[in-house]
Amino acid sequence: MAEVTPAMPASRRVLLRLFVIQAAWNYERMQGIGFGYAAEPALRHLAGGPAGEKYRQALARESQFFNAHPYLAGLAVGAAIRAEFDGQPKERIERLREALCGPLGSIGDRLFWASWLPICAALGLMLFVFGARVWAAIAFLVLYNAAHLYCRVWSLRVGWERGMQVAGAMSTPVLRASARLAAPAAGVMVGLALPLAFGWQLVGAASRLALIAGALAVAVAVTLRLLRGRAGGVVVTSLLLVATWVLALLWR
Amino acid sequence: MSWLEVLGVVLAGTLVGLDLASVPQAMFSRPIVAGMLGGLIVGDPLHGLAIGAILELFAMDSLPVGASRNPDWGPGTVAVGALAGEHPVILASGLLGLVLVAVVAAWAGGWGSHLVRRANVAAVAARRAALDAGDLRALRAVQYGGLLRDAVRALAVTALAFALGGLVSSLFARHWPGPQQLAQVAISATSIGVALHAGVRLAGSGRQSLWFVSGLAAGLLVVVTWLR
Numbered sequence: 325m326a327e328v329t330p331a332m333p334a335s336r337r338v339l340l341r342l343f344v345i346q347a348a349w350n351y352e353r354m355q356g357i358g359f360g361y362a363a364e365p366a367l368r369h370l371a372g373g374p375a376g377e378k379y380r381q382a383l384a385r386e387s388q389f390f391n392a393h394p395y396l397a398g399l400a401v402g403a404a405i406r407a408e409f410d411g412q413p414k415e416r417i418e419r420l421r422e423a424l425c426g427p428l429g430s431i432g433d434r435l436f437w438a439s440w441l442p443i444c445a446a447l448g449l450m451l452f453v454f455g456a457r458v459w460a461a462i463a464f465l466v467l468y469n470a471a472h473l474y475c476r477v478w479s480l481r482v483g484w485e486r487g488m489q490v491a492g493a494m495s496t497p498v499l500r501a502s503a504r505l506a507a508p509a510a511g512v513m514v515g516l517a518l519p520l521a522f523g524w525q526l527v528g529a530a531s532r533l534a535l536i537a538g539a540l541a542v543a544v545a546v547t548l549r550l551l552r553g554r555a556g557g558v559v560v561t562s563l564l565l566v567a568t569w570v571l572a573l574l575w576r
Numbered sequence: 577m578s579w580l581e582v583l584g585v586v587l588a589g590t591l592v593g594l595d596l597a598s599v600p601q602a603m604f605s606r607p608i609v610a611g612m613l614g615g616l617i618v619g620d621p622l623h624g625l626a627i628g629a630i631l632e633l634f635a636m637d638s639l640p641v642g643a644s645r646n647p648d649w650g651p652g653t654v655a656v657g658a659l660a661g662e663h664p665v666i667l668a669s670g671l672l673g674l675v676l677v678a679v680v681a682a683w684a685g686g687w688g689s690h691l692v693r694r695a696n697v698a699a700v701a702a703r704r705a706a707l708d709a710g711d712l713r714a715l716r717a718v719q720y721g722g723l724l725r726d727a728v729r730a731l732a733v734t735a736l737a738f739a740l741g742g743l744v745s746s747l748f749a750r751h752w753p754g755p756q757q758l759a760q761v762a763i764s765a766t767s768i769g770v771a772l773h774a775g776v777r778l779a780g781s782g783r784q785s786l787w788f789v790s791g792l793a794a795g796l797l798v799v800v801t802w803l804r
Contacts (some may be wrong), residue, residue, distance in 0.1 A: 346597045384707065395601075461628070507780075541765045542764075
C-alpha cells in the first residue's frame with residue numbers, strides 16, 4: 325500500500341507568506357528572514373508548540389541565509405518544514421537548505437525571468453499593437469500569473485511531500501521540457517514583437533524617417549553590446565534622450 | 577488633476593513598487609501594466625498603456641535575474657502614465673520628456689532598493705542575537721520593517737516621478753525649437769535599440785540565436801506588409 329503523506333500544518337498560511345519571502349531581502353541573509361517568516365506558522369505545530377525549544381531552534385535555523393528564485397522557494401520551504409517534522413538532524417537540514425539555493429535559483433531564473441516573462445511581455449506588446457487595447461495588459465497579467473501561481477502552489481506541495489528527497493522534483497519531465505522549450509520560444513516571441521512595436525511607434529511617418537530610426541536603433545543595440553555592462557540601458561537611454569533635447573535646442 | 581487622483585497615483589505607485597521584489601512579484605510593476613493603472617486613475621487607461629508599451633521595451637533589458645540591482649520601472653510608469661492620461665494630446669517632445677523621467681525614476685528606484693537592502697542588513701545585525709535564539713518578535717520586526725522601508729522607497733520614487741514628469745514634459749513641449757520628428761525618432765530608436773540588445777542577450781549565441789533571428793524576420797515581414 326502506498327504511503328500517505330500527512331497534510332502540512334497551516335499550509336495556506338505558509339503559502340500566503342511565501343509571497344512576502346523577499347520583503348526583508350538583504351545582503352547578509354538574502355531571503356533567509358522571509359524563509360523563516362513563511363515557515364513559522366507550520367513550525368508552531370512542532371512538538372512542544374510555539375513555547376517549546378524545538379520551535380525556537382527550528383525558527384532560528386530556518387531564518388539563516390537562503391536565496392533562490394522566489395517562485396520556486398516553496399520547494400525548499402516545504403522540504404525544510406518536512407525535515408523539521410521528521411526530526412532530521414540539524415546538520416542535514418542546514419545542508420539541504422544550502423544545497424537547494426543554487427539549483428532553484430538557476431532553474432527559476434531561466435524559466436521565469438529569462439523565458440516566461442519575456443514571452444508574456446512580447447505577447448502583451450503584440451496584442452496592444454494589434455489593437456487589443458487594455459486587454460493586452462490584462463492578457464499579460466493573466467497568462468503570466470497562471471504559471472506563477474501554479475508554480476508557487478506546486479513547489480510548496482512537492483517540497484512538503486518529498487522532504488529530504490526534494491532534489492528529484494527538479495528533474496521532473498515537465499520542468500525539463502519547459503527548460504528546453506522556453507528559451508527558443510522567448511527568442512521567437514521577442515524577435516516577433518520588436519518590429520511590430522517599431523512599426524506601431526512610426527505608423528504614418530515617412531519611410532525615410534523609419535529608416536533613420538531603424539538604423540539608430542541598431543546603433544543603440546550595438547553600443548550597449550560593446551559597453552558590455554559598463555553602462556546599462558538606463559544610463560545610455562537617459563544620455564541619448566537628453567542629447568536629443570540639446571540637439572533640438574541647437575536646431576535653430 | 578484632483579487631489580484624490582494624485583493620492584490614487586501615489587498609492588498605486590507605492591503598491592506597484594512593492595511588487596518589484598517584496599510582494600507579490602505578480603508583474604504589476606511591468607510598465608505595460610503600471611502605465612495602464614496610472615492612466616486608469618485619471619480616466620484614460622489607453623494613453624497610460626501607450627506610454628507603458630514604450631517603456632516595456634526599455635524594461636526588457638532589465639530582467640530581475642539573481643540578486644542584482646535592477647531598475648524599478650513600476651512607480652515611475654504609474655506616474656507618467658497618469659500624466660499622459662491627463663494630457664492625451666501630447667507632442668512627441670512632451671512624450672520624450674515623460675519617457676526620460678520614467679527612465680531616471682527606474683534608475684532611482686533600483687538605487688533605492690539597494691539602500692533598503694543595506695538598511696535591512698543593519699536591522700538584522702541589530703537583532704542578531706534574538707534571531708539566532710528563534711525569537712518570533714525579532715523576526716517579525718525585521719520582516720515588517722523591510723516591507724515598510726520598501727513601501728517608503730516606492731512612494732518616494734512615485735512622488736519624484738510625478739513631480740518631475742509634469743515639469744520636464746511641459747519644458748520639453750514648450751522649449752523644443754527642432755522638429756517634432758526628432759523626438760519621435762529618438763523615442764523609437766532608443767526603445768527599440770534597448771529591446772533589441774535585450775533580445776540578442778536573451779537569444780545567446782549559436783543555434784539558440786536562430787530562434788530570435790527567425791522571429792525578427794517574421795516580424796519584419798509582417799510590419800512591412802502592414803505599413804504598405
